Amino acid sequence: MRISIVGAGNSGTATAADLAIKGHDVTLVKASDNPMHSDSFEYLLANEGKLVMREVDGTLHNAQIDRVSADLAEIKDSDIVFIAIQSNYHEDLLQRMSEHLCEGQTILVNPGYFSTAYVLKHMSNKDITVIEAQSSFIDCRIAEPGRINVGFRNVRNPVGVFPVAQKETVQNLLEKLDFNIVMLDSVVEAALHNPNLIVHTVGAIMSMPRIEKTEGNYVMYHEVFTPSVWNILEALDAEKMDVLENLGSARIPYVEACKYRNSLDDEKDAKQVFFDYAMMPTRALGPTTVDSRYITEDVPQGLVMLESIGKSLNLSTPVTTSLINLADAALQRDFRVIGRSLENLGEARIKYILEDAKNK
16 A cells, blocks of 8 residues: 655654555655754665664564655655644644645544544545544654664554545555554544543643753653542543533543553453553653643643533533643743634534534
């Protein structure tokens, strides 16, 4: 299968390498002029896309990505286009991609956070199928140019599809990728079950003193989720489940969604599955600064979205609101202005997505 990955950071490079190892025709496209991971990208350009992927058990795989480019036009002939960049930049990227995508193509946005709304905004004249994933399929880091270290692989990867009528076609397509993908009822569930909406926001905001005290020599997952912080996480999760329930989706707690992605042991306690994941010795440092994507992405793209949908449903979301206010105060900016409110996503477009979801 011909696949393009747009985004040459940790997730995009690892996904491209994995699919190349599996025998697919893969193009890795740098999404912008952002200097982050430029050294890795330049290495791949200079070395014909060759790199080494190190698995959790230490196994090394040699990969060769077929094409490495900074030209978005490369996506036009792809069977599926992965978007693997921070969700803050999804709208700008999708707008730039719109001139290159063709009728009948499929986009996989990972993670989604309702980016289907931006596809509807900028590609309403094209027949484009959208897949939204809950979280990255491969937890990894670029250790150095030409080398990817895998920290964890999900045992299941839930995704939603828009329009819902395309689910069967998409399922047949995704089975070829061998990512243990399972189908959700809609992109609504994928958007609101993004784990970073819960763990990144609570974890990073409650970690601010440790991040600054240690000057970034800090692993959030190893320290922050003490009993009191866990209470905050569960209170936020309850607000998320209130919204899901009012939108007609199942009331699934964060830990159960985490267990479904991370473990095949149905008998294991879901909370224990989370803490087993959190305490893995392969966890990378992070966040290393308060001004990091854990807050600057997941507060405006996740919490602002949750608060806005909650208001439209006349649901109270006091913990969500408090976390946004704390992030605003700490970083001295207004995340609601730049966030995924219904106004910014387009209320009519969200209603259209929600109506489509009823066709499950």
